[in-house]
Amino acid sequence: MVRAATKLGSVTEGTVILTVNGVQREVFVDNQTTLLDLLRDHLDLTGTKKGCDQGACGACTVHVDGKRIVSCLALARQYDGRDVTTIEGVAAEGELHPVQEAFVRHDGLQCGFCTPGQIMSAISLLEEGRASTDEDIREFMSGNLCRCGTYPNIVAAIRECADRDGDR
Amino acid sequence: MAEFEYLRPDDVSGAVATVTADPDAAFLAGGTTQLDLMLKDRIIAPTTLVDITRLPLHGITGGSDRIRVGALTTMEELAADERVVLHAPFIREALLLGASTQLRNMATIGGNILQRTRCRYFRDPMVAACNKREPGSGCAAVTGAARMHAILGAGPNCIALHASDVCVPLMALDTVVQIQGADGERSVPLAEFYTLPGDRPDIENVLRHGEIVTAIDIPLLPAGMNSGYLKVRDRVSYEFALTSAAAAVWVVDGRIADVRIALGGVGTIPWRAPEAEQSLRGQRAGTRAFRAAAEAAIHDTFTVPGTQFKVELVKRTLVRILQTVSGVTS
Numbered sequence: 001m002v003r004a005a006t007k008l009g010s011v012t013e014g015t016v017i018l019t020v021n022g023v024q025r026e027v028f029v030d031n032q033t034t035l036l037d038l039l040r041d042h043l044d045l046t047g048t049k050k051g052c053d054q055g056a057c058g059a060c061t062v063h064v065d066g067k068r069i070v071s072c073l074a075l076a077r078q079y080d081g082r083d084v085t086t087i088e089g090v091a092a093e094g095e096l097h098p099v100q101e102a103f104v105r106h107d108g109l110q111c112g113f114c115t116p117g118q119i120m121s122a123i124s125l126l127e128e129g130r131a132s133t134d135e136d137i138r139e140f141m142s143g144n145l146c147r148c149g150t151y152p153n154i155v156a157a158i159r160e161c162a163d164r165d166g167d168r
Numbered sequence: 169m170a171e172f173e174y175l176r177p178d179d180v181s182g183a184v185a186t187v188t189a190d191p192d193a194a195f196l197a198g199g200t201t202q203l204d205l206m207l208k209d210r211i212i213a214p215t216t217l218v219d220i221t222r223l224p225l226h227g228i229t230g231g232s233d234r235i236r237v238g239a240l241t242t243m244e245e246l247a248a249d250e251r252v253v254l255h256a257p258f259i260r261e262a263l264l265l266g267a268s269t270q271l272r273n274m275a276t277i278g279g280n281i282l283q284r285t286r287c288r289y290f291r292d293p294m295v296a297a298c299n300k301r302e303p304g305s306g307c308a309a310v311t312g313a314a315r316m317h318a319i320l321g322a323g324p325n326c327i328a329l330h331a332s333d334v335c336v337p338l339m340a341l342d343t344v345v346q347i348q349g350a351d352g353e354r355s356v357p358l359a360e361f362y363t364l365p366g367d368r369p370d371i372e373n374v375l376r377h378g379e380i381v382t383a384i385d386i387p388l389l390p391a392g393m394n395s396g397y398l399k400v401r402d403r404v405s406y407e408f409a410l411t412s413a414a415a416a417v418w419v420v421d422g423r424i425a426d427v428r429i430a431l432g433g434v435g436t437i438p439w440r441a442p443e444a445e446q447s448l449r450g451q452r453a454g455t456r457a458f459r460a461a462a463e464a465a466i467h468d469t470f471t472v473p474g475t476q477f478k479v480e481l482v483k484r485t486l487v488r489i490l491q492t493v494s495g496v497t498s
Binding site: 125 | 173200217271
């Protein structure tokens with residue numbers, strides 16, 4: 001059995017080693033730390049946003065081993081050894097990801113707070129092959145809320161990416 | 169915030185032994201319910217979390233007539249299984265109508281079965297009266313605002329809803345739960361797994377402390393049996409059911425040769441409707457028979473002003489899905 005790593009005799013904290021945006025990181029956290037708080041507070045990757053902090057809004061969406069999850073309901077210790085991608089990791093060599101470009105082109109944001117989560121979710125949705133109709137885009141993006149109500153533009157941005165990829 | 173120890177056992181028996189030995193220990197799987205209740209709502213505070221996600225309880229085995237689904241299989245993985253798509257599509261429909269893709273990538277089938285109620289009074293530690301949290305403290309929901317609450321299996325002690333979608337078709341299919349405990353393994357039909365609140369709403373199922381759900385066995389539908397899941401809710405997506413119905417129907421020469429029915433959004437447990445099935449067998453498929461079945465299904469309701477509407481809505485939900493899966497709308 002793996003006992004929690006100890007520091008000063010405590011078992012309520014421990015070390016997490018995980019890959020974040022292609023780089024291995026080692027972080028010492030309290031056991032109650034979420035993956036979201038590990039990213040924001042320990043690694044200073046503040047692109048991932050804390051909205052509801054309860055799995056309802058999708059602002060904290062990241063990819064783990066290629067799949068989208070909400071990092072606010074993920075215990076950091078549980079993700080030891082996993083491969084995490086955040087919004088900071090999607091733009092290669094300073095060039096925006098095609099989904100980011102499409103959001104800019106279609107004005108798929110207003111205040112921008114939900115946007116990192118929207119883009120992480122949209123990238124997954126395209127990989128999942130769920131952008132064949134506008135109805136499907138709305139259904140499979142429904143875990144990401146936008147209080148500014150930019151949904152029509154978000155759908156348009158994703159539709160354009162899907163059209164270019166030949167997914168519809 | 170309450171601190172806790174985090175453990176990652178090497179095998180199932182180690183996990184079971186650890187939790188069995190410690191009344192304040194709990195299992196951690198996908199975390200979407202457990203961490204929500206611990207870190208966010210703060211209504212439970214185990215002092216040890218035993219992470220079971222690395223244990224070999226993943227994956228789906230079996231054939232076209234029956235599958236075994238490991239407890240750690242995610243909702244998205246089960247929804248994508250070809251056997252489910254071909255031989256019990258209403259399982260897939262129910263899964264994809266629940267939660268969001270992000271949550272379905274995390275949430276496990278074992279956890280889905282064991283999910284706690286969404287009752288807002290249960291999840292609010294500022295509410296003193298909750299028999300499910302504090303036995304004997306009363307029920308704030310029966311006298312307060314209620315909408316997302318149960319009308320079947322409910323009573324003055326508790327109207328908390330079991331909000332799972334996928335458990336509704338699983339109930340209709342006579343799913344069996346595989347359990348491992350310190351004393352060995354046992355199998356319990358899903359229909360006997362849940363317990364009605366009665367005067368002990370804090371007890372929700374037959375699992376003993378330290379026992380773990382290792383898998384569920386799902387008998388799939390025979391060829392010719394059409395199935396469907398209809399979910400009625402306040403918004404079009406990413407919302408719990410007000411009412412739902414899972415139905416599988418085999419129509420031969422216009423008559424109902426076989427039928428399975430279960431209801432969601434209405435029960436303190438996922439609700440099988442044997443009276444509705446009985447009333448339909450041998451009958452000519454049609455709205456008259458479907459309505460009679462709906463009337464037979466809904467009896468001994470316990471309603472409060474906020475849930476009264478569900479009595480009629482769930483009947484119409486059932487009639488509509490029976491029309492859809494039988495192809496008979498008149």
